[in-house]
Amino acid sequence: MNFVTSPHFCCQPKSGGVFFRAVCFFSQRRMAVYKDQIVCILTMAGRFLNHMLSFFVFTILDILDFILCYSYKIADFCVEAEWKPCYCSSSAKEEALITSSCSGDILVSEQGEYSNKKKIVRLSCSNKLQLEEISDTLYTRPSFVSEVSSKSTATATKIIRRPTFTVNPTIVEMLQGKIKGRQQTSSLPIPRWSDCDCETCTAWTCSSSKETLFVKADGAKDVLFIHGFISSSAFWTETIYPNMSEACKSKYRLLAVDLLGFGRSPKPIDSLYTLTDHLEMIEKSVIDAYKVKSFHIVAHSLGCILALATAVKYPDSVKSLTLLAPPYFPAPRGEQATQYMMRRVAPRRVWPPIAFGASVACWYEHIGRTICLVICKNHRFWEFLTKLLIRNRMRTYLMEGFFLHTHNSAWHTLHNIICGTAAKMEEYLEELKNRSNCDVTIFHGEDDELIPVECSYNMQSKIPRAKVKVVQNKDHITIVVGRKEALARELEGIWDNASG
DSSP states (O other): OOTTTOHHHHHHHHHHHHHHHHHHHHHHHHHHHHHHHHHHHHHHHHHHHHHHHHHHHHHHHHHHHHHHHHHHHHHHHHHHSSOOOOSSSSOTTOEEEEEEOTTSOEEEEEEOSSOOOEEEEEEOGGGOOOGGGSOGGGTOOOOHHHHHHHHHSOOOOOOOOTTOOEEOHHHHHHHHHHHHHHHOTTSOOOOOTTSOOSHHHHGGGSTTTTTSOOEEEEEEEEEEEEOOTTOOTHHHHTTTGGGSOHHHHHHEEEEEEOOTTBTTSOOOTTOOOOHHHHHHHHIIIIIITTTOOSEEEEEETHHHHHHHHHHHHSTTTEEEEEEESOOOOOOOTTSOHHHHHHHHHOOOOSSSHHHHHHHHHHHOHHHHHHHIIIIITTHHHHHHHHHHHHTTSSOOHHHHHHHSBOHHHHHHHIIIIIITTGGGHHHHHHHHHHHOOOEEEEEEETTOSSSOTHHHHHHHHHSTTOEEEEETTOOTTHHHHTSHHHHHHHHHHHHHHHHO
8 A cells, every 4th residue: 555645644634734723723813812801901901090190190280289379379479569360269159240331341340259349340342352262271170179169168149240251350350461561562571580581582572573473484485384382483494494495495485483472472471372362463473574465384283273263364365274283173062162172182191191291281370380480481501401411412493492482371372272262163164165275284193192193084074175194103293303304395295286
């Protein structure tokens, strides 16, 4: 009998091989199931740990911010000889009621919690006070301390007037100061004791520059660059500008602006940094000053909101709109848009770190002021220390935006622009869809842990013609600084196609 062709010999190895492969297959499946279960358990444990640690950390921060509130009141009184208003210490039971008088003025009446006495303030309508643009997130931020205090105090008596709406009294005090400041035009603005008073930070106080923004201009045809939160024009001039081709530089005039309150632009202490304040300064400093008739816009993060508002205001002038990591969270039915936006952008979590930083900046007025006191007021020391450590081996342009701002500008811009405009985003996108024919391109980093990719797709659902490009292995910042040359080429193509 031929050993090789024996049917018994041939069958046994075949059946054994099938059995072996089956065992391997089921073993691999079981290992995969075990692996998925382990990953699921670790993920749940990580989330639970994050929730518990976040609760503990933010409870401590709530108490710390409460203590700092009164510490700064004492310090402000000692240094500046007056109490400065803040939002957290204003009782939720206090009300400021605004009514329109026959003369066209605005009457503001404030009633205290334990008193029936009212303080009447007359504000002229000619000042164009955009009270509706002031976000309620400035003075309604639930915290451990506020919840305890609200349970321990009696409910205030409600006041009914016709026609009225409620405004936080801190805003009333700031508006009073703003009007007084406008009436005293002869005196130059004085920085607060907790703000930096170096030549760079106060250069705008001279009469020639305090009414306009700092603009870095270069080229022919117009492209407006708008940076994001706690940033500056250097975010563009140090990344995109050097990587533009010579043909592009000869064809386009690149206009990178420092937003009001940031970089080398004015940082008025009496401004509420509303959408109108920012748009008017962009219009005055760029569109009017440079006689811009037709232009492209490139914006990042918070700047995307200002870019949308500008495109809606100039539907026939904007040729293309390029948005990078736009913060757009449609509020669910029944949810207040401003509060929902604040919870999404600043979720009160210690992880990821960028979300922790956003939460501290958004929820804690006085901790934020302390950070600005330590870092921004002493930015020259930190810049020197950083350059000494890295020995000029790395470019430090991102530090300019992080250091050159005041707490007042950062605090109000964060709340009045990112949170305060949440309810207007639907209107802006609808207007852009129906009234403007500009090209809309959206870039988003796949690893963005602050503004998730879903925001860009949410925006595309409102503007079907918008093109969304998700870039792998890039986050909120590296979507620009991590692909400078590639982004420059893409922007050139967008502008050429829109111009053609």
